[in-house]
Amino acid sequence: VAHEEGDLNDFRAILGNDIAIKSYREGKLPFPDGTIIARLAWNYVSSEENNKVFGRAQSFVAGSATNLQFMVKDSKKYASTGGWGFAQFNNGKPAAEAVHKTCFACHQPVKDRDFVFTRYAP
Amino acid sequence: VAHEEGDLNDFRAILGNDIAIKSYREGKLPFPDGTIIARLAWNYVSSEENNKVFGRAQSFVAGSATNLQFMVKDSKKYASTGGWGFAQFNNGKPAAEAVHKTCFACHQPVKDRDFVFTRYAP
Numbered sequence: 001v002a003h004e005e006g007d008l009n010d011f012r013a014i015l016g017n018d019i020a021i022k023s024y025r026e027g028k029l030p031f032p033d034g035t036i037i038a039r040l041a042w043n044y045v046s047s048e049e050n051n052k053v054f055g056r057a058q059s060f061v062a063g064s065a066t067n068l069q070f071m072v073k074d075s076k077k078y079a080s081t082g083g084w085g086f087a088q089f090n091n092g093k094p095a096a097e098a099v100h101k102t103c104f105a106c107h108q109p110v111k112d113r114d115f116v117f118t119r120y121a122p
Numbered sequence: 123v124a125h126e127e128g129d130l131n132d133f134r135a136i137l138g139n140d141i142a143i144k145s146y147r148e149g150k151l152p153f154p155d156g157t158i159i160a161r162l163a164w165n166y167v168s169s170e171e172n173n174k175v176f177g178r179a180q181s182f183v184a185g186s187a188t189n190l191q192f193m194v195k196d197s198k199k200y201a202s203t204g205g206w207g208f209a210q211f212n213n214g215k216p217a218a219e220a221v222h223k224t225c226f227a228c229h230q231p232v233k234d235r236d237f238v239f240t241r242y243a244p
Contacts, residue, residue, distance in 0.1 A: 001133045001164065002172075003125055006180035011123045013135060042123065042243055050124075050239060053231050058128035062243040109175050117172060121164055121184040 001121075003044060003060075010041045011062045014118045024120040030083065031114050035073035039118075041066045067095070069103075071116070082107070082115045123243075125166060125182075132163045133184045136240045146242040152205065153236050157195035161240075163188045189217070191225075193238070204229070204237045 002012045016024065017036040023029070031037075042062035050059035068089040075083035086103035088095040107115040124134045138146065139158040145151070153159075164184035172181030190211040197205035208225035210217040229237040 001123055001135050001184045002169075003133070003166075003182040004176075004180055005182075006176065006178060008180070011125070013123050044125075047124075049232070053228060053239075054126075054128065056128060058126055058130070060125040060127075061241075062123045065244065106175060110171070117175075119183075122187065 002118075008041075008066075009044050010066055011044050011060075013040045014038070015040070027120075029114045030075075031073050031116065033073050033075055033083075035071075037071045037116065037118070039069040039071075041068075082111070084115055124240075130163075130188075131166045132188055133166050133182075134161055134163045136161050149242075151236045152197075153195050153238065155195050155197055155205075157193075159193045159238065159240070161191040161193075163190075204233070206237055 002014070004010050004012065015038040017034075019032055020035045020037050023031045023035065042065050044060055045063035046057065047059040047061045050061065051057045070085075070087040072078075072085040072087070073083055074085060078085045081104040084104070084107070086100055088099055088103075104115075107117070110117050113119075124136070126132050126134065137160045139156075141154060142157045142159050145153045145157065164187050166182055167185035168179065169181040169183045172183065173179045192207075192209040194200075194207040194209070195205055196207060200207045203226040206226070206229070208222055210221055210225075226237075229239070232239050235241075
């Protein structure tokens with residue numbers, strides 16, 4: 001779970017398949033082949049109905065979905081990008097190839113965590 | 123997924139069992155007996171490492187867990203509180219009975235949604 005302000009201003013939820021969760025729990029890196037990590041995101045919106053209950057403006061919830069992103073580990077197929085295949089879907093349709101070429105560069109700063117930003121929060 | 127500012131200042135993720143998700147998807151109310159809704163929460167913390175990647179302070183992630191809450195539907199057992207049993211756990215231990223007695227009152231404003239704040243965000 002995360003919130004990005006700035007140009008994104010979204011809420012994010014990060015999900016992993018069983019292989020991903022097992023690696024997270026064991027603290028093992030790199031993630032093994034077959035790992036799938038999904039990142040859902042929604043617009044960050046104020047909730048007037050929740051604010052009424054709390055008696056002040058403090059509540060933010062998930063609005064409409066923005067896009068859906070995946071990381072899939074296949075150390076052979078995606079050898080040139082740290083073993084990760086990156087995908088983005090907008091309204092159920094794959095984003096352009098040009099978009100996908102931008103993914104790996106931004107993940108470089110977390111190379112020591114196998115290019116995955118999300119830490120495990122039990 | 124939600125963020126509460128003010129005294130709480132937390133991140134929340136809301137999970138449902140299969141019965142809950144089916145009801146959400148079908149837009150059916152009230153939720154049937156057997157519904158379980160879980161609310162996880164973590165402290166809302168700034169992520170310096172993510173900010174470095176974005177080039178500005180914009181990233182907030184889940185810190186340490188605060189508490190865990192559940193709503194369980196049993197229209198007979200919990201008839202006096204809208205059919206919902208409420209539970210809170212702090213560090214793996216059940217909260218005091220006094221804490222649990224405060225739950226239902228705050229859910230009254232969303233009686234028309236079967237006392238559940240969380241809306242379905244596909």
